Amino acid sequence: MASNEEIETCSSQIPEMGIGPGSDKKPNHYPLAVVLFDEKTLLPHQKKFRNFSFVGNPISIQQNWRGLGVAAVVWEAAVVLGEYLEQHRHLVEGKRVIELGSGTGLAGLVASFLGGKVTLTERAEALDFLRTTIETNLPKDNEYQIDIAELDWTKSLDNFTEHYDVILGADIIYIKETFHDLYRTLLHLTSKDTHILISCKIRYDRDSDFLNMLKKDFSLEEIFYEKERDIRIYSVYKKT
Ligand SMILES: C[S@@+](CC[C@H](N)C(=O)[O-])C[C@H]1O[C@@H](n2cnc3c(N)ncnc32)[C@H](O)[C@@H]1O
Numbered sequence: 001m002a003s004n005e006e007i008e009t010c011s012s013q014i015p016e017m018g019i020g021p022g023s024d025k026k027p028n029h030y031p032l033a034v035v036l037f038d039e040k041t042l043l044p045h046q047k048k049f050r051n052f053s054f055v056g057n058p059i060s061i062q063q064n065w066r067g068l069g070v071a072a073v074v075w076e077a078a079v080v081l082g083e084y085l086e087q088h089r090h091l092v093e094g095k096r097v098i099e100l101g102s103g104t105g106l107a108g109l110v111a112s113f114l115g116g117k118v119t120l121t122e123r124a125e126a127l128d129f130l131r132t133t134i135e136t137n138l139p140k141d142n143e144y145q146i147d148i149a150e151l152d153w154t155k156s157l158d159n160f161t162e163h164y165d166v167i168l169g170a171d172i173i174y175i176k177e178t179f180h181d182l183y184r185t186l187l188h189l190t191s192k193d194t195h196i197l198i199s200c201k202i203r204y205d206r207d208s209d210f211l212n213m214l215k216k217d218f219s220l221e222e223i224f225y226e227k228e229r230d231i232r233i234y235s236v237y238k239k240t
Pocket residue numbers: 070071072073074075076077078079100101102103104105106121122123126151152153154169170171172174178
């Protein structure tokens with residue numbers, strides 16, 4: 001991409017969770033302007049592509065913040081979770097893994113590169129984007145086991161009868177109105193042996209409220225904190 005070009009972007013306001021284009025809470029006001037930008041100063045979400053290398057595989061994710069919002073950009077929680085899994089591959093290798101709110105699917109894709117049997121899940125409206133992103137990034141003739149399925153926390157979970165070994169969730173704690181359904185989804189998918197790994201940035205009190213809510217039926221331990229990106233990873237198990 002050229003380092004200087006004209007793009008349509010949001011105003012000087014930093015797009016935050018819940019007020020960006022395509023986000024779950026519609027903004028009252030989201031002024032647009034055509035500005036000159038320098039690739040180096042672009043916010044990660046405004047970049048057209050995010051490029052990574054995990055488990056020896058290049059990954060290039062084409063973002064679509066303006067079109068699809070939160071589901072179509074890579075959140076740092078997913079990057080940090082992918083890095084953590086790469087350093088702790090036993091957590092997913094040979095395991096049945098499901099990722100909730102996959103977005104671009106980065107964390108789940110890394111889990112499949114590490115030998116997990118992975119199901120990536122999303123809301124219906126974000127599934128085509130997720131499928132295209134994954135198909136683009138799977139090496140040809142690969143033997144990775146990765147599926148994509150619709151799973152909306154607010155809807156019926158009857159299609160999901162399996163208890164998974166591992167549940168991944170990167171930056172999925174952000175809409176208070178979904179907390180009850182996300183909780184219900186976690187309860188539904190877990191047995192006492194299921195290991196839930198939640199990677200998140202605590203932005204608001206409500207995010208901590210959800211983690212505290214979890215303590216009713218789950219035990220929770222912070223197992224990793226990365227200061228630079230302010231991302232925490234929690235290891236969660238259902239109480240017996
Ligand atoms: C902040 S994004 C994180 C995306 C991705 N996990 C990452 O870290 O890059 C939150 C994701 O949760 C998904 N999500 C929100 N509400 C949902 C619901 N009711 N059911 C399933 N997914 C939902 C959104 O579509 C979005 O992809």
